[in-house]
Amino acid sequence: xxxxxxxxxxxxxxxxxxxxxxxxxxxxxxxxxxxxxxxxxxxxxxxxxxxxxxxxxxxxxxxxxxxxxxxxxxxxxxxxxxxxxxxxxxxxxxxxxxxxxxxxxxxxxxxxxxxxxxxxxxxxxxxxxxxxxxxxxxxxxxxxxxxxxxxxxxxxxxxxxxxxxxxxxxxxxxxxxxxxxxxxxxxxxxxxxxxxxxxxxxxxxxxxxxxxxxxxxxxxxxxxxxxxxxxxxxxxxxxxxxxxxxxxxxxxxxxxxxxxxxxxxxxxxxxxxxxxxxxxxxxxxxxxxxxxxxxxxxxxxxxxxxxxxxxxxxxxxxxxxxxxxxxxxxxxxxxxxxxxxxxxxxxxxxxxxxxxxxxxxxxxxxxxxxxxxxxxxxxxxxxxxxxxxxxxxxxxxxxxxxxxxxxxxxxxxxxxxxxxxxxxxxxxxxxxxxxxxxxx
Amino acid sequence: xxxxxxxxxxxxxxxxxxxxxxxxxxxxxxxxxxxxxxxxxxxxxxxxxxxxxxxxxxxxxxxxxxxxxxxxxxxxxxxxxxxxxxxxxxxxxxxxxxxxxxxxxxxxxxxxxxxxxxxxxxxxxxxxxxxxxxxxxxxxxxxxxxxxxxxxxxxxxxxxxxxxxxxxxxxxxxxxxxxxxxxxxxxxxxxxxxxxxxxxxxxxxxxxxxxxxxxxxxxxxxxxxxxxxxxxxxxxxxxxxxxxxxxxxxxxxxxxxxxxxxxxxxxxxxxxxxxxxxxxxxxxxxxxxxxxxxxxxxxxxxxxxxxxxxxxxxxxxxxxxxxxxxxxxxxxxxxxxxxxxxxxxxxxxxxxxxxxxx
Numbered sequence: 001x002x003x004x005x006x007x008x009x010x011x012x013x014x015x016x017x018x019x020x021x022x023x024x025x026x027x028x029x030x031x032x033x034x035x036x037x038x039x040x041x042x043x044x045x046x047x048x049x050x051x052x053x054x055x056x057x058x059x060x061x062x063x064x065x066x067x068x069x070x071x072x073x074x075x076x077x078x079x080x081x082x083x084x085x086x087x088x089x090x091x092x093x094x095x096x097x098x099x100x101x102x103x104x105x106x107x108x109x110x111x112x113x114x115x116x117x118x119x120x121x122x123x124x125x126x127x128x129x130x131x132x133x134x135x136x137x138x139x140x141x142x143x144x145x146x147x148x149x150x151x152x153x154x155x156x157x158x159x160x161x162x163x164x165x166x167x168x169x170x171x172x173x174x175x176x177x178x179x180x181x182x183x184x185x186x187x188x189x190x191x192x193x194x195x196x197x198x199x200x201x202x203x204x205x206x207x208x209x210x211x212x213x214x215x216x217x218x219x220x221x222x223x224x225x226x227x228x229x230x231x232x233x234x235x236x237x238x239x240x241x242x243x244x245x246x247x248x249x250x251x252x253x254x255x256x257x258x259x260x261x262x263x264x265x266x267x268x269x270x271x272x273x274x275x276x277x278x279x280x281x282x283x284x285x286x287x288x289x290x291x292x293x294x295x296x297x298x299x300x301x302x303x304x305x306x307x308x309x310x311x312x313x314x315x316x317x318x319x320x321x322x323x324x325x326x327x328x329x330x331x332x333x334x335x336x337x338x339x340x341x342x343x344x345x346x347x348x349x350x351x352x353x354x355x356x357x358x359x360x361x362x363x364x365x366x367x368x369x370x371x372x373x374x375x376x377x378x379x380x381x382x383x384x385x386x387x388x389x390x391x392x393x394x395x396x397x398x399x400x401x402x403x404x405x406x407x408x409x410x411x412x413x414x415x416x417x418x419x420x421x422x423x424x425x426x427x428x429x430x431x432x433x434x435x436x437x438x439x440x
Numbered sequence: 441x442x443x444x445x446x447x448x449x450x451x452x453x454x455x456x457x458x459x460x461x462x463x464x465x466x467x468x469x470x471x472x473x474x475x476x477x478x479x480x481x482x483x484x485x486x487x488x489x490x491x492x493x494x495x496x497x498x499x500x501x502x503x504x505x506x507x508x509x510x511x512x513x514x515x516x517x518x519x520x521x522x523x524x525x526x527x528x529x530x531x532x533x534x535x536x537x538x539x540x541x542x543x544x545x546x547x548x549x550x551x552x553x554x555x556x557x558x559x560x561x562x563x564x565x566x567x568x569x570x571x572x573x574x575x576x577x578x579x580x581x582x583x584x585x586x587x588x589x590x591x592x593x594x595x596x597x598x599x600x601x602x603x604x605x606x607x608x609x610x611x612x613x614x615x616x617x618x619x620x621x622x623x624x625x626x627x628x629x630x631x632x633x634x635x636x637x638x639x640x641x642x643x644x645x646x647x648x649x650x651x652x653x654x655x656x657x658x659x660x661x662x663x664x665x666x667x668x669x670x671x672x673x674x675x676x677x678x679x680x681x682x683x684x685x686x687x688x689x690x691x692x693x694x695x696x697x698x699x700x701x702x703x704x705x706x707x708x709x710x711x712x713x714x715x716x717x718x719x720x721x722x723x724x725x726x727x728x729x730x731x732x733x734x735x736x737x738x739x740x741x742x743x744x745x746x747x748x749x750x751x752x753x754x755x756x757x758x759x760x761x762x763x764x765x766x767x768x769x770x771x772x773x774x775x776x777x778x779x780x781x782x783x784x785x786x787x788x789x790x791x792x793x794x795x796x797x798x
């Protein structure tokens with residue numbers, strides 16, 4: 001008797017939940033796990049807008065991909081793995097083609113689930129580095145490069161600027177990072193590289209709830225006085241770190257952020273102090289590309305974009321959102337070509353992602369010439385370890401500060417293999433890959 | 441009319457003291473258990489099971505745990521989230537160290553680790569009460585969370601710092617880890633919850649529970665009547681933390697499958713505290729009501745507009761959820777400060793005399 005009301009409610013709910021709206025047959029459904037709330041919203045909003053607008057543009061301009069419209073739906077995660085899992089559970093039944101978790105924590109939670117339920121996960125340059133081992137993780141893709149690749153580029157850049165990798169010996173590299181799966185991911189490689197090149201590593205973890213108060217970390221930085229600082233930050237952590245670095249007078253041209261610390265809003269708040277700040281990047285900045293102009297024309301000008309201000313189109317994080325959607329769109333095209341179907345399934349999507357090959361010519365075709373380096377994913381390498389460049393903040397905008405730099409693939413690959421084996425050991429019994437590699 | 445106990449005579453003391461003295465209540469419980477065990481697995485969708493029922497039932501257990509401490513023994517705790525974390529990390533360590541033992545055994549055993557930690561942080565409760573004790577348990581929250589992040593051994597030195605539920609079976613059916621069916625996980629959660637609720641009910645209705653309530657109502661009087669305060673309070677901490685620890689392990693193994701230390705933060709502690717305040721302090725049924733309210737309502741609000749075909753921006757829904765839940769909490773506390781359990785009691789009383797109220 002006592003529980004009766006409760007269960008009437010629950011059964012009613014269960015019935016209601018059973019009748020989820022069915023998706024139309026002539027469209028493809030992609031849930032977008034985004035965050036427009038919480039401490040990471042500053043980074044999350046432009047990305048969500050970019051992802052959205054590219055698909056909207058394709059729908060408007062070309063009538064979708066291969067004549068099939070893309071239906072997107074946002075699900076708010078607030079960057080937390082818990083809500084991310086809820087979003088995954090709520091949307092997977094609607095025929096989700098692919099998941100973009102946009103958080104390393106969510107990626108880690110989804111890898112086993114999605115592998116089991118055979119839905120691909122596209123964690124573009126984030127997530128589990130070892131997921132690049134396509135033979136072990138057939139359902140996870142992390143092009144264009146992994147965190148470990150990125151870290152190796154940062155160290156390489158520091159070495160080159162110091163006058164050669166051997167000059168790093170005896171130097172100190174500080175590593176300031178978000179104390180979450182995301183920031184911890186690169187540490188094993190950093191320790192390895194430190195041993196190999198003889199530099200010292202000092203680590204400054206920033207807890208997720210203290211992102212906006214980094215005074216103690218930067219006090220330690222002043223004490224240790226490292227020669228270089230590499231930062232793995234996200235959301236509100238980045239502008240705070242840049243401001244603090246400027247305040248303690250750390251030389252900004254010795255301060256390298258990862259690509260997720262390279263948005264305009266990360267550097268701008270520090271004012272003149274942030275001039276010279278460096279970050280890695282794999283997409284160009286600016287809206288001077290035909291595809292982005294099409295977004296302005298077909299989406300923004302018609303009032304369909306969630307972007308309020310036109311100048312936001314072309315900003316660093318917005319462009320990463322566009323790039324992410326472009327990867328998905330190209331994978332869908334590839335899958336349509338392989339299977340000959342118009343409306344593809346998640347299984348087909350996996351084939352498409354694994355056959356992803358975006359050459360410079362193809363980039364030009366889709367109106368993104370020079371926007372990013374060509375990307376090729378293979379069955380063996382789901383990431384590809386593609387080159388990135390270093391950009392520098394000139395006080396008002398990002399300017400390219402280096403050529404495309406290739407990661408130290410020879411150093412990263414063995415570690416990836418080891419970590420993949422480690423992962424499968426910890427998550428035993430990990431299902432062996434049953435999907436055949438496409439013939440190349 | 442239907443809910444009337446006329447003609448039900450109690451001829452023994454045991455009958456008079458029963459937890460469900462009225463026949464209709466016993467029938468009601470049987471019907472609910474039948475629905476929960478047969479109806480829900482047969483008819484509920486995967487979404488309802490995984491996103492609504494499983495988290496709700498797990499958090500109910502945590503709410504029962506906190507209710508034992510706060511509602512029955514009168515000791516405020518803000519460390520519930522951390523105690524749940526102790527259970528989750530203990531269970532993770534135990535299952536990875538001894539994979540051959542059944543995972544259910546380890547889930548139940550992990551509660552003892554949480555209980556041990558709870559007793560340590562419960563020690564100040566002899567000297568301090570109320571807000572001061574809340575601060576002491578807050579220290580437990582921060583200290584334990586620091587441990588989860590900093591002690592690599594707890595996560596088996598995972599590079600990402602997260603813990604994962606391994607694949608484990610019961611009677612040849614996979615119940616934890618990726619690939620475990622929703623129904624199997626639901627039934628495990630339900631069974632553990634029913635079993636532990638039964639234990640809790642027996643504790644709070646017996647000698648120990650009465651001692652806790654004496655301490656809660658007036659500790660000096662209780663002491664004068666021969667209740668030894670320290671063992672009683674520490675037992676409350678131990679039992680409460682045990683329940684919270686088991687709930688934490690269940691949250692990891694049956695719900696999320698993979699968790700970071702941040703999941704066991706102060707927000708979780710507050711969430712559980714709201715559950716027992718909304719549900720009703722010192723009431724087991726209140727823990728169920730409170731958990732249903734706080735855990736399930738946001739999910740329902742979040743996904744209800746989609747079910748009726750309304751297109752709302754997900755970020756707006758998220759913001760609206762926070763506001764609606766906040767407003768409802770205030771509304772309920774104004775209307776009935778003793779929680780939903782009290783409303784239920786009043787309703788039952790009215791039903792007993794219906795249709796001839798006096």
